[in-house]
Amino acid sequence: MFRFTRFQLAVHAAALAPLVALIWDIALGNLSVNPIQDITFRTGKAAMVLLVAALAVTPLNTVFGFRQGLRVRRALGLYAFFYAAIHLFVYVVVDYGLDFYLIWLELAEKRYVLVGFAAFLVLLLLALTSTRGWQRRLGKTWKKLHRWIYVAAVLVMLHYAWVQKSDIRQPLAFSALLILLLILRIPRIRRTITRLRSRRASKTEDKGPAFSKI
Amino acid sequence: MVKALFKVAWYDSIINMTHWTLSGPRRPQTSTQPIVDFSHPSFLMITTSQIPSSEITPKHIYLSRRKFLRGAGLAASAAALAACGVPAATPPPDPTPTAVSSGEVAPPQTGATTDELGDPLTPYDAVTNYNNYYEFTTDKEGVARLAKDFPTSPWQIEVGGLVNKPGVYDLDDLAKFPQEERIYRLRCVEAWSMVIPWIGFPLAELLKKVEPTSKAKYVRFQAIYDPEKLPGQKTRWYNWPYVEGLRLDEAMHPLTILATGLYGEPMPPQNGAPVRLVVPWKYGFKSIKAVVKIDLVEEQPVSLWMAAAPNEYGFYANVNPDVPHPRWSQRTERRIGELKRRRTLPFNGYAEQVAHLYEGMDLKVYF
Ligand code: HEM
Numbered sequence: 001m002f003r004f005t006r007f008q009l010a011v012h013a014a015a016l017a018p019l020v021a022l023i024w025d026i027a028l029g030n031l032s033v034n035p036i037q038d039i040t041f042r043t044g045k046a047a048m049v050l051l052v053a054a055l056a057v058t059p060l061n062t063v064f065g066f067r068q069g070l071r072v073r074r075a076l077g078l079y080a081f082f083y084a085a086i087h088l089f090v091y092v093v094v095d096y097g098l099d100f101y102l103i104w105l106e107l108a109e110k111r112y113v114l115v116g117f118a119a120f121l122v123l124l125l126l127a128l129t130s131t132r133g134w135q136r137r138l139g140k141t142w143k144k145l146h147r148w149i150y151v152a153a154v155l156v157m158l159h160y161a162w163v164q165k166s167d168i169r170q171p172l173a174f175s176a177l178l179i180l181l182l183i184l185r186i187p188r189i190r191r192t193i194t195r196l197r198s199r200r201a202s203k204t205e206d207k208g209p210a211f212s213k214i
Numbered sequence: 215m216v217k218a219l220f221k222v223a224w225y226d227s228i229i230n231m232t233h234w235t236l237s238g239p240r241r242p243q244t245s246t247q248p249i250v251d252f253s254h255p256s257f258l259m260i261t262t263s264q265i266p267s268s269e270i271t272p273k274h275i276y277l278s279r280r281k282f283l284r285g286a287g288l289a290a291s292a293a294a295l296a297a298c299g300v301p302a303a304t305p306p307p308d309p310t311p312t313a314v315s316s317g318e319v320a321p322p323q324t325g326a327t328t329d330e331l332g333d334p335l336t337p338y339d340a341v342t343n344y345n346n347y348y349e350f351t352t353d354k355e356g357v358a359r360l361a362k363d364f365p366t367s368p369w370q371i372e373v374g375g376l377v378n379k380p381g382v383y384d385l386d387d388l389a390k391f392p393q394e395e396r397i398y399r400l401r402c403v404e405a406w407s408m409v410i411p412w413i414g415f416p417l418a419e420l421l422k423k424v425e426p427t428s429k430a431k432y433v434r435f436q437a438i439y440d441p442e443k444l445p446g447q448k449t450r451w452y453n454w455p456y457v458e459g460l461r462l463d464e465a466m467h468p469l470t471i472l473a474t475g476l477y478g479e480p481m482p483p484q485n486g487a488p489v490r491l492v493v494p495w496k497y498g499f500k501s502i503k504a505v506v507k508i509d510l511v512e513e514q515p516v517s518l519w520m521a522a523a524p525n526e527y528g529f530y531a532n533v534n535p536d537v538p539h540p541r542w543s544q545r546t547e548r549r550i551g552e553l554k555r556r557r558t559l560p561f562n563g564y565a566e567q568v569a570h571l572y573e574g575m576d577l578k579v580y581f
Contacts, residue, residue, distance in 0.1 A: 032355050033550050034406055097554055104547060109538050115547040163402070163541060166522050167352065167451050 011072045018046040019086075036095050037171055040087060044163075047083035048156050050076055052178055055153055059184035062193050073128055077149065079089075081127040112162035119155035122148050132151040151209055220299035290507045329397045329409045331563060333549070336408035338477045340550050345484045346402065347503060348452060349437070349444040361483040364443055366504075369488045375434070375509035378425035385488055388474060391415035395478070396471055400496035400501070401533045401562045408550050412492055413475035418466045420508075426462065430510035433465040434458075435491055438504045452518060458502040459515030459529065460493065463571055469494055469564060472505070495561040495568045528581040532572070533562035539581045 004012070022042055025031055031038045036055060041140050054076035056127070057069040107113050126146055157178055161171035194202050328334050331510060345357040350364075367385055374380035393413050401407045421433070439455035441447040441558035447454045464470060473492045474481055486503025493500050499519055519527035535545045535558040546555040561568050572580070 032343045034354075034548065036548065036553075037406075094553075095548075095555070099555075102543070102555075105545065106543055110540060112541065165352075165541070167449075169451075 005068065005071070007068045008075075012075065015050060016078065018083070019043065036090065039090050043083045043087040043090065044160075047087055048160055048174065050080035050083060051149075051153055051156060052174060052181070053176065054080055055149065055181050059181050062184055062190050062207045063197075065197065077123075078127055078130060081123045084123055086137055088120055112159050115155045115162070116159040119159060122152040122155070128154070147177065150182060153182075182213050218493060222226075227297075269570070277347065310514075325395060326397050326411060329399060332410055335397070335411055336550050341410050341476060342482050344550065346404075346498065347446075347447045347484060347486070349454070349456065349504070351446055352483070357483040358482070360445065364483040366481075366483055366488040369506075370387035371489065371505055371508060373420065373508045375511050376427045376430035377510050378427060379423065383420070383423060388415075388458055388472070388489060391419050391472075393474065396492070396494075398469075398492060399562050400494070400498050401494075401547060401558065403497040403499055403527070403531070403539065403542060403544075405544065405547045405558075406550055407547045407556075407562075411477055412471065412473040413478065413481075414471040414473035414492065416468055417470045417472050417491070418468065419508075420472065421466060424510075426510045429512050431462055432511050433460045433462060434507075434509045434511050434513050434515035435460075435502045435505050436509075437502050438506045453521050454518075456502055456518045457515060458491065458500055458517045461514075462510070463570075464493070464568075467568060467571065469567055495533060495564040497533055499527070500531050530572075530577070530580050531579075532568075533558060533561060534577055534581065535561050536560075537578055 022039065026035070026039070053074055057073040057076065058067050060066040092098065092103060096106075107117060122211065126149060129138065129142065129145060138145065157171060157175045161168045164171060184193070244399070326335070343358050344354050345361075346354055347357045347361065350357045350360040359365065369385050370386070371383045372380075373383060393415055396412045396414065398412060399407055399409050417433075435458045437456035438444070439447065441454075460470070471492050472489050473486070474489050476485060481490065486501075489505055490503040491501045491505060498516075514529055517527070517529065519531075520529060533544075538544055543555075544558055547558045548555055559565070
């Protein structure tokens with residue numbers, strides 16, 4: 001039942017690598033003297049990158065005809081959720097020691113926590129409804145519901161930019177990438193690209209052996 | 215090796231914290247009564263902790279801690295961790311180094327093991343390997359390596375502006391000021407903190423020498439600008455050089471020092487060698503490193519961080535749990551080496567000494 005292509009295996013390995021590296025570094029004491037913050041940063045970063053990767057799947061197919069990617073789209077989204085869940089767990093349990101009053105004050109006071117929390121709730125909802133069963137049960141609504149991933153991604157970029165002290169070049173770079181990926185999903189643009197691609201494909205076919213046309 | 219030892223300290227503190235969460239009472243911070251002679255300007259040089267160790271660390275934890283150490287085969291670091299569980303009454307603790315030392319390097323010396331609130335010094339290794347020093351890099355752990363060969367001698371500080379006796383002070387001149395050890399808490403605006411035994415002298419001593427005129431209201435500090443040696447200054451993201459400022463009365467306050475060393479050693483380059491400001495009741499970024507210029511001025515100086523984000527960083531930047539920051543919790547902080555957050559104290563615990571400087575000021579406006 002679980003037969004993976006080599007590509008799928010590579011994607012799973014890459015998605016789990018940050019976790020393995022993190023556990024490795026915790027075990028060997030390679031983290032800084034402020035280890036909780038390190039873990040928060042690293043899990044947050046992994047979640048963000050995987051979310052962008054999940055959103056890159058469809059555009060990659062549109063532009064390059066990379067169909068294999070479609071098979072890992074859901075997995076990438078779930079990995080993003082997985083890292084976000086660790087990220088939140090570390091914040092609530094390890095960093096704030098389950099002091100919900102303090103967490104509430106932070107949530108009410110800091111816009112970056114608020115948008116992070118909102119993004120997490122969206123990811124949670126999408127992860128819960130990501131199964132085939134829910135897909136069937138929700139029918140057309142499922143598609144609409146899962147479009148919320150775009151909202152989550154934008155919230156994550158805000159979160160990412162707002163936690164930076166000053167230098168937001170990295171969040172800007174990832175945001176630019178996200179915007180590009182979202183633009184490539186706009187139906188008209190997507191159709192245009194698909195048309196261009198199929199025309200080019202047929203052109204290259206034209207260059208085939210001359211006799212085939214005769 | 216050094217890192218491994220500190221790691222033990224960290225895991226050790228987890229054990230400690232877990233015990234606390236399981237067995238109730240938090241470490242009694244308010245009930246500890248440091249016996250401090252405030253009449254003497256060096257009242258912060260606490261060399262004898264007056265707190266029975268039983269109040270600091272329950273005995274079973276202290277013991278389990280030692281067992282843990284032995285189990286880890288790191289008995290050599292027992293002395294290092296004595297900082298947390300030193301049996302304190304009389305006689306005064308011997309000058310065993312409290313920093314984590316590797317054994318290869320001569321252990322740094324300090325006379326004290328705790329600050330005046332009874333909290334242990336942050337290990338030397340942590341103090342010197344976790345630095346916010348953007349002139350080198352924004353990677354706190356990368357500073358030490360990049361700063362290793364930063365030349366800090368010869369060095370000159372130009373003191374001028376609205377003074378009667380402007381002057382240029384080199385390292386020998388600075389060394390002539392009576393150096394003393396000050397155990398201060400350092401509270402970073404990023405909500406982490408340390409306890410550091412600085413060596414230095416009151417800034418007031420230097421300022422008295424140059425005789426500020428009656429027009430002088432503020433002190434403006436400027437750090438070195440040299441992008442060839444300070445790679446971080448090549449980025450245009452910040453408005454180099456680093457500039458900081460104090461009101462004259464803050465600068466003259468006996469707690470404000472120019473530090474030339476820590477843990478009994480000359481200042482490591484990553485901590486701001488050869489000379490830096492230390493203002494313990496303000497967020498760490500006020501304590502400008504590698505100072506080359508001190509000017510007395512009439513107008514309030516604009517610091518680098520005020521220019522970068524005026525809504526986040528004010529001129530005063532007093533540690534204040536009641537003034538939130540958009541990013542980091544200022545209500546609580548993480549003491550490096552501890553797992554649980556602590557409450558942040560107003561003026562970083564120095565309210566008694568400095569609160570009067572701000573009488574009648576709305577500290578939410580003048581943050
Ligand atoms: C309730 C939800 C969340 C909370 C409370 C939260 C909290 C935090 C905190 C405390 C930091 C570090 C800030 C600092 O210490 O300066 C952080 C950073 C970060 N978080 Fe979150 N977060 C949440 C949700 C998310 C989600 C859903 C994602 C991504 C899918 C995410 C991605 C990131 C990223 C990328 C960083 C910055 C890492 C870096 O600068 O390298 N966070 N978050």
